Amino acid sequence: xxxxxxxxxxxxxxxxxxxxxxxxxxxxxxxxxxxxxxxxxxxxxxxxxxxxxxxxxxxxxxxxxxxxxxxxxxxxxxxxxxxxxxxxxxxxxxxxxxxxxxxxxxxxxxxxxxxxxxxxxxxxxxxxxxxxxxxxxxxxxxxxxxxxxxxxxxxxxxxxxxxxxxxxxxxxxxxxxxxxxxxxxxxxxxxxxxxxxxxxxxxxxxxxxxxxxxxxxxxxxxxxxxxxxxxxxxxxxxxxxxxxxxxxxxxxxxxxxxxxxxxxxxxxxxxxxxxxxxxxxx
Ligand code: NAP
Numbered sequence: 001x002x003x004x005x006x007x008x009x010x011x012x013x014x015x016x017x018x019x020x021x022x023x024x025x026x027x028x029x030x031x032x033x034x035x036x037x038x039x040x041x042x043x044x045x046x047x048x049x050x051x052x053x054x055x056x057x058x059x060x061x062x063x064x065x066x067x068x069x070x071x072x073x074x075x076x077x078x079x080x081x082x083x084x085x086x087x088x089x090x091x092x093x094x095x096x097x098x099x100x101x102x103x104x105x106x107x108x109x110x111x112x113x114x115x116x117x118x119x120x121x122x123x124x125x126x127x128x129x130x131x132x133x134x135x136x137x138x139x140x141x142x143x144x145x146x147x148x149x150x151x152x153x154x155x156x157x158x159x160x161x162x163x164x165x166x167x168x169x170x171x172x173x174x175x176x177x178x179x180x181x182x183x184x185x186x187x188x189x190x191x192x193x194x195x196x197x198x199x200x201x202x203x204x205x206x207x208x209x210x211x212x213x214x215x216x217x218x219x220x221x222x223x224x225x226x227x228x229x230x231x232x233x234x235x236x237x238x239x240x241x242x243x244x245x246x247x248x249x250x251x252x253x254x255x256x257x258x259x260x261x262x263x264x265x266x267x268x269x270x271x272x273x274x275x276x277x278x279x280x281x282x
Contacts, residue, residue: 001219003248004149008141008260011148015264016057019271023058030089030274031060032116032266033082037075037101038068042230043094050092053263059270072101076109083111086282089274090116092266095166113276116269119165128173133276134269139171141261142203142224143178149250151222154179157198161185161212161238162205167226171203192216204238214243222250226258 023029032054036047047063054061066075075093082091091114093106112122118134126133135143146153158180162168172182180201185192196202196216204212205226217223227238237254245251252258276282 001247001249003223003245003251005245006145006148006250006252006257008145008252008257008264011144012141012260012264015144015268016053019059019264019267020057022271026274029058029060030270031062031087032090032092032270033062033064033088035064035066035075035078035091035093037066037070037094038098040094040096042228043096047094050263050266053267054270057267059267068098070098070101072105075101075106079106079109083109083114086277088114089277090114090270092117111282113280113282114273116266116273118170118269124165124170127170130177134272135174135265136166136170137262137265137269138167138205138226138258139174140265141258142171142226143174144261144265145224145252145258146178146201146222149222151250153201156180156200158182158201158203159185159196159199160203160205161192161196162207162226164205167205171205175201175203206238208238209236210238210240212239212244214240214247217244217247219247220249221247223248223252224258225252225254228254228259 034047034050036043051061051063082088091110097103107119110120112120115123118136123134158175160168160171163184163186168184172184175182183195185195193216197218199221201222203224207227209229223239223244225237225239229236235255
């Protein structure tokens with residue numbers, strides 16, 4: 001079997017076109033502020049990609065670059081100012097942050113109605129309860145890719161590698177909603193290979209180049225590779241693409257797979273934040 005390759009671009013285009021046409025109709029435009037603290041090279045690339053996409057869709061975008069030694073108090077004060085700024089629809093603080101800044105404090109300070117990353121506990125809670133306000137960008141992007149395949153997830157054995165708050169945990173909730181039977185494996189899991197071997201659907205978000213090898217997966221598995229591993233300026237996924245492609249039914253490439261979808265959902269969330277702002281008058 002040779003897998004069908006699912007390119008994020010194909011799936012993202014429809015979402016982006018929808019956002020663009022809605023934004024075009026608006027007199028006042030949605031506005032996203034992205035805060036970047038420090039010199040993380042990968043973060044700079046992600047922030048610039050988000051900025052470019054905003055421009056393409058008619059969304060106002062502002063990048064605030066702060067030095068590595070920015071204090072937590074300064075950052076929280078800036079977020080509070082943006083929370084109260086009626087001209088700002090969405091706020092995104094690019095992670096990871098320098099070690100002296102507590103991510104949790106930052107996430108909890110962003111106004112839940114401007115939380116376009118869907119990291120705030122209030123938004124996570126709403127999603128958990130099946131009443132989502134925003135959807136977390138990467139896991140929701142994965143769900144859009146799966147929808148694109150047309151495959152029915154009900155009853156599938158879905159295995160997620162990784163249990164982060166950003167990818168693994170929310171991914172599990174979204175897959176459960178589609179009636180998959182979900183298993184999350186992580187660094188303390190015993191016998192990962194045997195659990196993965198049982199997967200009808202595998203979502204890998206471990207952050208290790210070629211962690212998923214062909215002998216670990218069963219014939220016909222759907223494989224979504226969330227991993228982005230930057231080695232000497234080259235990007236690799238978590239999946240050994242050249243080998244797994246011979247066994248899977250569907251496979252996403254890195255780059256060109258999930259990453260594109262993450263930005264598309266961010267654009268959707270920014271428009272949603274703008275709409276919420278109108279109804280809540282904030
Ligand atoms: P993370 O917070 O570092 O989480 C990694 C997870 O992998 C953790 O749950 C960890 O387990 C688990 N893990 C680490 N080593 C393992 C091992 N040897 N065996 C089994 N599990 C292991 O990372 P993340 O933020 O979720 O991101 C994961 C990957 O996705 C990264 O490559 C990141 O760059 C990428 N990513 C891509 C996008 C995109 O748009 N495509 C978005 C976000 C992230 P413990 O919890 O036990 O430590």
